[in-house]
Amino acid sequence: MRRKLKISFIISYLILIVYAVVSLFPFIWAFLVSTTPLNGIDPATGEKFGVDIMQWPPNINLFRIPPKVFGVNATLENYKKIFEVVPYYSRWFLNTVIYALALTIGNVILDTLGGYAFARLKFPLRNFWFILFLSTMMVPFQVTMIPQYNLMVKLGLVNTYPGLIIPKLTSVFGLFLMRQFFLNFPKELEEAAIIDGAGIFKTFFRIALPNARPAVTALSIYTFLGAWNDFIWPLIITSSKEMYTLTMGLNFFKTSYYTFWQYMMAATILMTIPMIIIFLSFQNQFVETGRFSSLKG
């Protein structure tokens, strides 16, 4: 019995370790590549220079300064270089931050207000709206994107910040998340406030909203992450480089600098780091609760 348990223990550990390596390996490899100097062919002498970034083993030596990767000195030069080579990169960063922040603020305010209304306030046609919204949740984005784009053309908002942001300011998913939270929230607190003579607005802002922090946090992270990583909507709605977001920027790197793996990996790692930071700072939100259950297909 004891021995059997031990064996299953070891097998479990082995599976986990192997998959952890599999999960991290691509990121580590991308990072290693991003820290090596460019390789290529010297135009003057015609000689190959630089490093073989695909060599195995990667010849890492972390115990010296600077550390060695692929047998050469590691450098963070590429991270600086990409801003020079592609001056738009900082603009794309800014655009992505604007896009993600605007969506987060919009969704937090509007989905929370809506969620509270659908959970607590009785208004005419409430059930009609609720069922209508519910039935839209299964509709894939491919169906709505074309008319959405045409609407933006008519409004003259293609390739502008409002065009990028406005259609995504609310989400039915966010509405249901907040509604569910308020439904599970004990009614007694609000009832006490109402007995004390507080109006609906006061009850919402003084009692319900301050207590909704966990749900608001979850909604914020979910929205921010989704916007940061969104690709298809920026692809459709932006047409000039000044309006690109980072995911579109990566696409630009891919088509223009496809021979410079170091640059591309530096750009990739750089746009991933903010997400890793958010993930690690809110790690329990992600891995302990089931809240992010529809983050990604």
Added chain:
Amino acid sequence: MKRKTREAIAGYLFALPIIITVITFTIYPIFAAFYYSFTDYNPLNAQNLETKFNPQEALELHLGVFQSEVSSVDEIIDSFDLLSFIKYDVGVNLDKTKEKIVLESFDVKKLLKDFVDGKLNKEVKVSSFMAKYLKKGEKYFKKYIPNFLGPYNFKKMLGDQYFKISLFNTFFYTIVVVPVQTFLALVLAVAANAKMKGVKFFKLTFFIPSITSSAAISMIFWMIYSKPGILNRLLGYFGFEPIAWLENPNTALPAVMLMNIWTTAGYFMITFLAGLQDIPRSIYEAAQIDGATPGKIFWKIILPLLRPQILFVATMGTIGCMQVFDQIYFLIKNMRNITISFYIYKNAFEYGNMGYASALSLVLFAIILALTLIQKKFIKESY
């Protein structure tokens, strides 16, 4: 005011922003997509009437003379061809009805007179230009109205090779990715469910691929899958010939599928782990005492108890796979390997066939809906 009325007003105040945005950006588009799918909606034609042009320059180009060289209408009237001017110099698409309207009621004399008098040298919208010189029927040129085709777009799919290929690829993608990622996620969850140190570390590690954007992941795997890439190097040690994984039409889609499994398996593992932790430990212990093997425990106890989670993961996975786009856009070069949502995008935004693209998107929607219902039924009934 009664409390009930106040509540109704407050309710609408709170909910109005989201009601308006959802109607505008989700519900209206769904109806519009239905309408488009029965038409030949083309964004180029739609913008056509809104564009501005200079009629004098267009006429000069058409006639081959400068306005300053012309002194009377009679000099130019013979070299003026109405239909070709409207079609090619103004740039309006004319079908049979519109052609008839133009031929019958376009005031050529007035236009040429204005040209001679030098009144045309300023930018105007195509629609207002047409309205000015048409004696009747301006309404056909005021707003873009796509032609109604009936079920033509849906019939067209039956003969469209790329529709069949992309649909087949999408099914292939889903049928492989969903079961594999679900099973892998289950195995990982069961492994992590043992009481041991460092489980938190593994959970965090497995989750990282799913918070990374598909664009970034595609870039990394593009490098890994490239011909001189690390995957070929590692396989080289076992004597495999290097392959350009993404260029080869036989390996491109499986390579992307593998990447997708890698991205989502760790994420779904969290769902399963949450489910596993709700199962009381005493159930396993009782089974062990009764002499059940680990395999038996997995199939006979764990799987049935995780049914809700399996349904959820399978459904979410199916919806995601049926719509897979980013990875295909980044990594697939060969039209033989495209998926349906990429084909929809290409039709709508590269070929300008928005009517056809809308019809395709509705078919995708119908398939997803049907698959979700089937899964619900199937997973409920089995076990």
